[in-house]
Amino acid sequence: MNKLALIFAGQGSQYAGMGLDFIDAYPFLMEKEKEASKLLGFDVREILLSADGRINETEFTQGLVLLSSIYAFEVFQTLGIGVSAMSGFSLGEYSALYASKIFDFSQIMQIIAKRSKLMQVCAMNHPGKMAAILGLSSDEVDQICKDSKHQGVIVSANYNAPIQVVISGEEQAVVYACELAKERGAKRAMILNVSGAFHSPLMKEAGDELASFLKQISHQSPQWPIYMNTTAQTLIEKDLYMEMEKQIQSSVYFEQTIKQMVQDGITHFIEIGPGTILSGLIKKINIDLEVAHLGKMSDLDILKGWLNEHGFSK
Numbered sequence: 001m002n003k004l005a006l007i008f009a010g011q012g013s014q015y016a017g018m019g020l021d022f023i024d025a026y027p028f029l030m031e032k033e034k035e036a037s038k039l040l041g042f043d044v045r046e047i048l049l050s051a052d053g054r055i056n057e058t059e060f061t062q063g064l065v066l067l068s069s070i071y072a073f074e075v076f077q078t079l080g081i082g083v084s085a086m087s088g089f090s091l092g093e094y095s096a097l098y099a100s101k102i103f104d105f106s107q108i109m110q111i112i113a114k115r116s117k118l119m120q121v122c123a124m125n126h127p128g129k130m131a132a133i134l135g136l137s138s139d140e141v142d143q144i145c146k147d148s149k150h151q152g153v154i155v156s157a158n159y160n161a162p163i164q165v166v167i168s169g170e171e172q173a174v175v176y177a178c179e180l181a182k183e184r185g186a187k188r189a190m191i192l193n194v195s196g197a198f199h200s201p202l203m204k205e206a207g208d209e210l211a212s213f214l215k216q217i218s219h220q221s222p223q224w225p226i227y228m229n230t231t232a233q234t235l236i237e238k239d240l241y242m243e244m245e246k247q248i249q250s251s252v253y254f255e256q257t258i259k260q261m262v263q264d265g266i267t268h269f270i271e272i273g274p275g276t277i278l279s280g281l282i283k284k285i286n287i288d289l290e291v292a293h294l295g296k297m298s299d300l301d302i303l304k305g306w307l308n309e310h311g312f313s314k
Contacts, residue, residue, distance in 0.1 A: 002311055004081070005266045008069050008088030008095035009273030009295070014061050017048055018274040019068030021297040022075055029071050032105060036067050039109035058123065058195050062091050062116035063109065069095040069273030070105070072294045076272060079304070081312050085266055087227040089278055090199065090252050100222040102240070107217055114213050118206040119196065119248065125205070128197025129174040130157060133165050135187030141165040144184065148177040157199035158252045161284035166192070168200035203249040211245035232256035258285045268310055270294060270303070
């Protein structure tokens, strides 16, 4: 029996104007834009349409990618298609928390506004870098991180695919690890254009402060299973806030998550939100998996055909 999962896009997939085409086609989404501007503390449309690069600053990016993903999810909902599970990559986990109805729109926007500011401040107070290592196994990259620790804090931050791992930590350690990776046969080892050492111990203060903030926020039980970044297992509800605190400073086990979902019976995936980064990673994890995406209005007709072809349409 075919089972469908939704996978939500993360930071790094943003682009100018993302999501606005959904509002043009589904005017009911305009209310969410207005509410998001109030809750995030900035005019979301102005940032989305500006050419000054603010869309790439963590303080703005997180709320905007989340909002764009929510637009796409709400449009997906109009199709009336049943899903069996959800997950999200890093920031995308927050889209999954909304989609599964753990948090409502107001709550998730308040949480992401707080999270993004905390991470931005933490990145300034504890500067660091991230780098993508291509062509080495996760075990080889883990060893490189161990062998680079004398240069500073460094960890494997994102387990993206079988030979694609992102490392994170203090700049000197990351640069050293990149050179070590090249010496040990990596096809590429490149510093990423991000504003901090995300998913590393350098983000601990942000995690601690987010945990304090979350004590004020209530939540509902999830309506669908959510596979969490930190464990690659489904959420245990009593651990929700602990997982959200931990996620900021811990590794994202994306490859392991997809493999666990397949082991649990998931056969088809739809990437929801801007870009197709995760669709590509899923194919690298298992080329036989069926993957579609919904990030723009122009994807919708193609997605409808895909859903019909694979037996999900009513």
